Amino acid sequence: MKILVAAKRVPDPNATIKVRPDGTGIVTDNLKYVVNPFCEIAIEEALRIKEKQGGAEVILVSLGDQVSQEQLRTGLAMGADRAILVLAEGDTEPVIVARALAKLVEQEQPELVLMGKQSIDDDSNVVGQMLAEMLGWGQATFASEVKLADDKSSAVVTREVDGGLEDIEVQMPAIITADLRLNEPRYASLPGIMKARKKELKEVPLADLGIDTSAQVKTIKIAPPPEREAGKRVETVEELVNLLHTEAKVI
Amino acid sequence: MSNVLVFAEHINKAFSKNALVAVGAGREIAGKSGGECYVAVLGSGIEGLANEIAEHGAKTVFAVEHAALENYTADAHAQAIANLAEEKGCDIVVSAASSIGKDVMPRVAIRLGAAMASDITGYNDDGTIERPTYAGNAVATVSLETAKKVITVRATAFEPAAKDGTAAVEKTDAKIDEGALKMKFVAFNETKSDRPPLTEASVVVSGGRGLKSGENFTEVLEPLVDAMGAAMGASRAAVDAGFVPNDLQIGQTGKVVAPELYIAVGISGAIQHLAGMKDSKVIVAINKDEEAPIFQVSDYGLVADLFKAVPEMKEAVEKLK
Ligand SMILES: Cc1cc2nc3c(=O)[nH]c(=O)nc-3n(C[C@H](O)[C@H](O)[C@H](O)COP(=O)(O)OP(=O)(O)OC[C@H]3O[C@@H](n4cnc5c(N)ncnc54)[C@H](O)[C@@H]3O)c2cc1C
Ligand SMILES: Nc1ncnc2c1ncn2[C@@H]1O[C@H](COP(=O)(O)O)[C@@H](O)[C@H]1O
Numbered sequence: 001m002k003i004l005v006a007a008k009r010v011p012d013p014n015a016t017i018k019v020r021p022d023g024t025g026i027v028t029d030n031l032k033y034v035v036n037p038f039c040e041i042a043i044e045e046a047l048r049i050k051e052k053q054g055g056a057e058v059i060l061v062s063l064g065d066q067v068s069q070e071q072l073r074t075g076l077a078m079g080a081d082r083a084i085l086v087l088a089e090g091d092t093e094p095v096i097v098a099r100a101l102a103k104l105v106e107q108e109q110p111e112l113v114l115m116g117k118q119s120i121d122d123d124s125n126v127v128g129q130m131l132a133e134m135l136g137w138g139q140a141t142f143a144s145e146v147k148l149a150d151d152k153s154s155a156v157v158t159r160e161v162d163g164g165l166e167d168i169e170v171q172m173p174a175i176i177t178a179d180l181r182l183n184e185p186r187y188a189s190l191p192g193i194m195k196a197r198k199k200e201l202k203e204v205p206l207a208d209l210g211i212d213t214s215a216q217v218k219t220i221k222i223a224p225p226p227e228r229e230a231g232k233r234v235e236t237v238e239e240l241v242n243l244l245h246t247e248a249k250v251i
Numbered sequence: 252m253s254n255v256l257v258f259a260e261h262i263n264k265a266f267s268k269n270a271l272v273a274v275g276a277g278r279e280i281a282g283k284s285g286g287e288c289y290v291a292v293l294g295s296g297i298e299g300l301a302n303e304i305a306e307h308g309a310k311t312v313f314a315v316e317h318a319a320l321e322n323y324t325a326d327a328h329a330q331a332i333a334n335l336a337e338e339k340g341c342d343i344v345v346s347a348a349s350s351i352g353k354d355v356m357p358r359v360a361i362r363l364g365a366a367m368a369s370d371i372t373g374y375n376d377d378g379t380i381e382r383p384t385y386a387g388n389a390v391a392t393v394s395l396e397t398a399k400k401v402i403t404v405r406a407t408a409f410e411p412a413a414k415d416g417t418a419a420v421e422k423t424d425a426k427i428d429e430g431a432l433k434m435k436f437v438a439f440n441e442t443k444s445d446r447p448p449l450t451e452a453s454v455v456v457s458g459g460r461g462l463k464s465g466e467n468f469t470e471v472l473e474p475l476v477d478a479m480g481a482a483m484g485a486s487r488a489a490v491d492a493g494f495v496p497n498d499l500q501i502g503q504t505g506k507v508v509a510p511e512l513y514i515a516v517g518i519s520g521a522i523q524h525l526a527g528m529k530d531s532k533v534i535v536a537i538n539k540d541e542e543a544p545i546f547q548v549s550d551y552g553l554v555a556d557l558f559k560a561v562p563e564m565k566e567a568v569e570k571l572k
Contacts, residue, residue, distance in 0.1 A: 011385070013386075013522075013523065017385045017386075017388035017389065018388075019388070019389050026385065026388075026389060038504075094357075094367075095360075095361075095366070095367070098361075117504075118504060120385075120386065120503065121384065121385055122384050123369075123370065123382075123383065123384050123385070123386065123503065124369050124370075125353050125369055125370070126353075126356075126357035126360075126367060126369055127357075128357075129325065129353075129354060129355075129356075129357035129358050130357045130358070130360065130361050130367075132325075132326075132358065133326075133329060133357070133358035133361040133362060134361055136431060136433075137433060138325075138326055138432075138433030138434040139325055139326075139354075139358075139434070140434075141325075141353070141354050142350065142354075144497065156437060159350075160350075160497045160498070161350040161351070161498070162262070162267075162269075162349050162350045162351070162450075162498060162506075163262060163439075163441055163442060163448075163498055164439060164440050164441040164442040164496070164498055165439075165440040165497065166436075166437075166438070166439050166440070167437035167438045167439075167440070168324065168434055168435060168436055168437055169434070169435040169437050170433060170434050170435075171433040171434075174433065179504075180487065180491070180504060181490075181491065181497060215396060216366035216367075216395065216396050216397050217366050217367070217368065217393050217394075217395055217396065218393060218394045218396055219391055219392070219393050220379060220392040220393060220394060221391070221392050222384070222389050222390070222391050222392075223389065223390050223392070224388075224389065224390070225383065225387055225388065225389065225390050228529055228534075228547075228548045230546060230547045230548065230549065230552075231534075231549055231550035231551055231552065232550075232551060232552070233546075233551075233552050233553070233554065234551055234552065234553050235553075236553075237553065237555070237560050237563040237564045237567055238563075238567060240535065240551055240553050240564070241564060241567040241568060241571065243551060244512070244533070244535070244551070245571060248512070248533045248550065248551075250454070250511050250512040250532070250533050251454070251479065251512065251568060251571065
């Protein structure tokens with residue numbers, strides 16, 4: 001079984017993000033980058049499926065500039081078999097990512113595509129669904145549990161939705177997007193890191209994929225959010241409840 | 252001039268606030284783009300529902316019927332919504348950024364060849380759009396450069412449509428290629444609660460890792476929640492630890508709430524949590540660590556042990572009544 005996993009390079013979720021005064025983006029000096037946490041979970045799920053089945057190929061794909069190699073190497077060190085880096089300058093909007101992934105799916109013919117439900121930088125939560133529609137596949141977004149049928153013709157997936165948990169059955173090949181509670185990703189081991197250096201990491205310029213890369217969404221500016229001022233400290237519960245009643249008038 | 256089609260979602264034939272907010276946003280966007288606002292309700296046997304939402308003012312409500320729409324699945328719904336938008340000449344398609352809206356609308360965008368903006372917080376007069384990024388650390392202004400546009404709206408940023416109209420209701424059969432469907436609904440495991448829904452409540456009381464156990468949620472936090480007639484929320488740490496169900500998670504990757512009053516109990520205030528509650532009108536934090544970042548966004552901060560403060564607060568709130 002072939003599993004394709006889409007993994008994006010994003011700023012560390014624990015880093016403090018500051019907007020550039022000229023409104024063109026965020027301050028990237030000294031910013032640490034990681035594998036998008038949801039993508040890390042997707043990689044882990046692919047590895048678990050591979051281990052359970054005793055054989056599968058896990059191929060990582062990322063779209064980004066040269067430095068995204070780092071995140072692909074991390075995924076390879078976790079245990080993925082090989083990686084493809086689609087080289088693109090600057091931010092690439094979701095629909096172009098989806099088109100590029102669709103092209104790679106066409107070339108690689110995986111039976112399953114695993115990805116994150118959302119990138120923690122653009123917070124779009126759209127690429128997986130777009131890719132599924134482009135391919136005419138089913139999708140299981142926000143997955144917290146994946147059960148592949150023995151014959152691998154379908155999967156039953158538990159999804160984290162408003163109001164509870166939903167189970168759906170999706171025919172394979174399919175797109176599954178990972179939610180936070182799908183699994184706990186492993187750390188790369190030292191031997192894993194050594195091995196990863198020798199694994200194949202192929203680079204493909206975006207322009208070579210022969211897809212439409214014209215922008216559909218134009219970013220005009222990026223601004224900081226409205227500031228919220230810290231209010232006052234209260235000493236006792238009694239004071240708190242009084243203020244909520246008489247001053248804030250919310251109880 | 253662009254007409255707007257709103258996809259008004261329902262769960263088990265009941266609308267939540269999400270549907271009304273989507274209609275409210277649809278009407279606002281139609282007003283700004285100089286077109287009409289239409290509403291689509293999808294399912295099987297949903298004429299009653301269509302009549303219900305027709306009271307919230309739109310040009311026409313389409314009751315879109317098909318056996319394949321009985322239970323929500325993304326592929327069937329995407330087909331039905333996109334086909335209806337084309338048939339009715341609606342260039343802008345809008346829904347709430349709910350778990351259903353997030354799931355289906357990107358597929359609709361691809362079917363229509365439309366540019367998409369998700370989870371938007373503002374639609375400007377000139378048609379540009381605002382959406383938060385980086386867990387709410389930045390707000391992007393974007394423009395969608397195609398004639399057709401697909402938008403999901405953040406429910407806390409738009410007003411629900413008032414009950415101020417009577418739209419015509421038109422029954423129509425969905426156009427769906429059933430051979431292309433790859434998804435099947437199996438089961439919905441609903442989190443049952445007598446409390447108001449998290450995204451609709453005027454008071455939300457949330458607990459974090461500081462509560463230490465699911466038992467403490469029940470025994471310490473819930474009495475306060477109920478004394479206040481509030482909804483209960485949680486941090487990711489509390490959900491991950493299994494203290495409470497997943498659909499209580501508030502934050503960047505959970506629900507976004509903006510109640511009149513938000514009380515964070517034993518929650519440190521990580522940026523990912525703030526992303527889901529910092530637009531609340533009044534924020535209260537109860538935390539024993541005076542350095543906790545939650546205090547930086549709180550209107551009222553109480554440095555205290557929650558196991559002492561929360562029961563006291565319940566008593567004090569009850570005395571007020
Ligand atoms: C990709 C990603 C997405 C995420 N999405 C979300 C999200 O949507 N929502 C979310 O909430 N988090 C999210 N997180 C997690 C987030 O970064 C924090 O880890 C999480 O919010 C911490 O939860 P907490 O405040 O309950 O726990 P902690 O940070 O451990 O804080 C517990 C607090 O309780 C206080 N406390 C302990 N005991 C007591 C006591 N007896 N009395 C009073 N106070 C006490 C402590 O002082 C501390 O401040 C995400 C993280 C990542 C990486
Ligand atoms: N540049 C990228 N490279 C690889 N995968 C991506 C990229 N952008 C998005 N994805 C995938 O799509 C998912 C959803 O992203 P988004 O729709 O941008 O929130 C991510 O979790 C990734 O799995």
